[in-house]
Amino acid sequence: MTEQASRPVDDWWRSAVVYQVYPRSFADADGDGTGDVNGIRARLPYLADLGIDAIWISPWYPSPLLDGGYDVSDYRDINPEFGTLADADALIAEAHALGIRILIDLVPNHCSWEHPWFKAALAAGKGSKERELFWFRDGKEGGLPPTNWPAAFGGPAWQQIDDGQWYLHLFDISQPDWNWDHPDVIAEFDSILRFWFDRGIDGFRIDVADSMAKDATLPDVPLHDGEPTRDKYVGNPFYDQPGVHTIHQRWRAIADEYADTPEGPRVFVAEAWLSPAERLAQYVRPHELHSAFNFDVLRSTWDAKELREVIDYTTESLWAVGAPATWVLSNHDTIRHRTRYGRAKRDALEGAGVVPVDLALGLRRARAAALLELALPGGAYIYQGDELGLPEVEDLPEEVLDDPTWERSGHTVRGRDGCRVPIPWSGSEPPYGFGTGDGQPWLPQPADWAALTAEAEAADPESHLALYKAALRIRHDQEALGEGRLTWDQEAAEGVLSFTRDPGFRCVVNLSGEAIDLPAHSEVLLASESLTDNKLPVDATAWLKV
Structure with a gap:
């Protein structure tokens, strides 16, 4: 009997093919131009027919949406633009009835500046217990921030407020970092996990799972070309600190409490952009997280030697700690791989809207890459639209750009909106069946996507969608595929x-x-x-x- 065949059903995640839904852009049930929970419910038959095992839903919580929902103002509710808790409960039940599991995003490094706890901290003033829940500090002499740490979306990671103190935000100014040294923060997230586990979700994707713990001595980071480095070097004071593992071990224990429920044990997948693979493997040791995205393949160029080295290094490092690999080609943060593969190697991850792209070549390579991904040992993730062969939309008008990177970079980096354009479902012109009426989506769709709709591709036995359906059907039928x-x-x-x-x-x-x-x-x-x-x-x- 093979290793895969001997695994109990509770280990479904070791081989699962998971489909990522970015809710704003998946399907709009109420016609307001924004995707919603009921839109996802309406498309569950499509996902079941595709053949996926689970859905990961990007943040659906109440949020001012200044960073696409990753600025959470309430971790125990649904954004009114997306629906209600009752809608979410219905989605979970209907997905389970179709044999599809549900993972949702957890955003533990930071919240929204609209979160009640942060608003209370601003109001309470210096030295208050409310401010201890975040990273409020006095600045250095000369009006400088407490450290030289850079923010991921551009600019410094500290924002000064009216009383002179600064608060830490490793991402957008609207996303203050939680202080994970404080027991109330730890207890709050214990409660959040149980709230959603009790509602029947099957697990969480952990946003920036390597970032919660900070070096409380607040050392500066080294300079690179005169600017604070953004590298996740060993010893970085705010990435991959040892304290993150204590947090993850605590969460794993909570997930394991649900092992005897009808849904079985709950699981975690970590987003941690870490290299080499040995560092990532530390996150999926026994009693920590179940799996972690492998981004090294996503970052690899279309080159046999490079891909083989990454595959070997990843699988061997993860097998050493008893964990499966989890492969991904695209997600809501990256240039769609059809476009990446249509560029010269050196420009694959950059050059949006600037570097020429051969989309026919990109599609050909995307088809080949899909079969490679789905044949590798372990689990795999499909970003919505991957199965349709959607390209990156690189010519969005500047006035519609929504990603905070656009503003934080001084309008020099367009950001991630090009991979977040709403899905084309049917018809010959925008909005391509995205919504229930003629209302235009929150981001405009290209005028030449008629051949890329789910409806058009479903009618074409040679389409990208047909390839994915066939691959997933074979994957489920072949004992050799999945974990192993x-x-x-x-x-x-x-x-x-x-x-x-x-x-x-x-x-x-x-x-x-x-x-x-x-x-x-x-x-x-x-x-x-x-x-x-x-x-x-x-x-x-x-x-x-x-």
């Missing part, structure tokens, strides 16, 4: 990734400069491009039965 191991095929030519998974499965990815002969096989299970004379074209992947 892989063996690299030594006879593979340079520029070719070829690996075998037992029993009887081989994945071949051609990243070389010419078509290659497929190795011996009894059946082609699936290919990202048409095959001729038993040859796999360039920038294509084949799944073989061997």
Whole structure:
């Protein structure tokens, strides 16, 4: 019996394919131009037909939406623009009835400046117990902030208020950092976890899971080219501090309390942009978090040598602590991979709206990458629209840009709105069935997306959507896929990734400069491009039965 087959059903997350929903942009049930919970409910049959195992929903909490919902003002409710708690309860129940589990976002590093506790801290004044819940400090001489720490969205990480003190915000000015050294903060998040677990959710994706603990001595960070470094170097005072592991161990114990409930144990997946993989592995040791996104593949260029090194390093580091890998190609924070793969290697992660892109090449490589991702050992995440082959929208008008990076960078960095444009569902022109009426979505959709709607692709057996459906169906049917191991095929030519998974499965990815002969096989299970004379074209992947 294989390792995968011997796993109990409670370990579903070790092999799960999870679909990320960015609620503002998924489906709009009330026609106001903003996606909502009932829109997700209406599209559950689509997701069930796609073949995913779970949904991760980006923040749906009350929020002023100054950072897309990651500025939370109430962790125990639903944003009125998205619906109600009753709607959320109905979604959880309906998803479970279809065999789909629900993960939601937890944002523990910071809240919104509209959160009642932060508003109380501002009102209470210097030295108050209310301010102890956050990082309020006096500045240095000369009117300087307490440290030189940079904010992720640009500018300094400290904001001065009227009474002269400064508060820490590692992200937007509207997102004050919680003080995780304070027992009331710890107890509050214990309560938040139980609130949602008791409502039936199956787990949490933890936003910036490496950031909650801070070095209370507040040392400066080194300079790089004259500016405070943004690198997550070992010893960084606000990233990957040892104290985060104490927090995660506490949360794992709470999740394990639910092991005997009908839904089974609750799980966590960590967002922690850490390299090398050994650092990330510390987050998924026994008694800590269940899984963590592997972003090294997302950051890799379309190169066989680089991809193989990342796959090896990731799997070996995580296997060493008994954890599965969790693969991801795109999410709400990154340039969509169809666009990335359509650029020269050096420009893949940058150049939005500036560097030329070959979207036909990007789509071809995105199809190949999808089959690679879904064949690797462990779990996989699909960002909404990945299955349609959506490109990054790089020409959004400046007046509609909503990402705080746009403002914090002084209008020099456009930010992440291009991957958050609402999904096209049907029809030949915007809003492409996104809403129930003709109202335009909160971000405008391109005029040339008619061929990329879910409706259009569902009618095309050669579409990107058809490829994903076929891949997920095969993945569920093949004992070799999901959790397990892989063996690299030594006879593979340079520029070719070829690996075998037992029993009887081989994945071949051609990243070389010419078509290659497929190795011996009894059946082609699936290919990202048409095959001729038993040859796999360039920038294509084949799944073989061997």
